[in-house]
Amino acid sequence: MKVFSHFFIAVFFLIHSAGAQKYFTKTAIVTFESNTPMEKINATNKSGTCVADFGSGNVEFAILVKGFQFEKALMQEHFNENYMESSKYPKAVYKGKMEGVDKIDLSKNGKHKVKTSGQLTLHDVTKPFSNDVQLEVKDGKISTSTNFTIAVADYGIVVPALVRDNIAKNVAVKVQANLEPLK
């Protein structure tokens, strides 16, 4: 019996210590902007999900494509139906690793720059992706932000000739996530 209770305590601490390194959010904000002389288009999604393990460095980020809100109804319709085909491919997912995060002392406030690299899946096309992420540890929470550009053509998104001048070939993306410890 005693052996059993020791076993459970050991398992509990194992889970507990592993859990202490994991951070997550369900309300990451993703915005993107397509700027051309003809037209400026931007959209925001406030329900991005991110789970980041600061022990192993594994990070996973997912967003529902249909959650992007545009200013104009027609833009949103074209984005979903013609370009992202979001009924067929509802999610965009990034899975990767953060380099050297096990060396970050999460109990101390401070700013860090971390490189992440992995695979980004958009519109059912998966490509290698890497980028720098700014981390700020503050009172046990971690706010993260990153900027990058996506070449629309890389992900098999075809823009018709008629609107080619209205949609940028490279779309600027901003991600902001405030991570909390996973309990």
Add this chain to the structure above:
Amino acid sequence: MRKWIIWLLVLAIVGGGLGFYLYNKPKTSMEAMKTDNVLAASDLVQEFENDEAAAEIKYLDKTVEVSGVVREITDAGIILDSDNDLIGVLCEFENPNDLKDIKVKDNVKIKGICTGKLLDVVLSRSIILK
């Protein structure tokens, strides 16, 4: 001959005007959207849990009214309870001001557009129904 030109002009103006109107048309307000489904938050979660692909066909892009108990209040909305502790219905609010009178454990009815499931089933552009 001249009549033709006038007709052509009228057509061009009407066509251009219609195009401009459609291009600038704002989104239909959530209040004015026709509700497609009314159900409990726990049932919506259950359907996505049982068969996500089937639930996507049924609910994606649909305007749904869900009722449930507030489990958590987030930066951009609320999470409604379900029978599963790990999954809920995350309602992203169109107007964050609507959140100020909501408390955890409140019984609420929410109208929003279902965009799919990540950790939770997500409703975007949510509003509170009185």
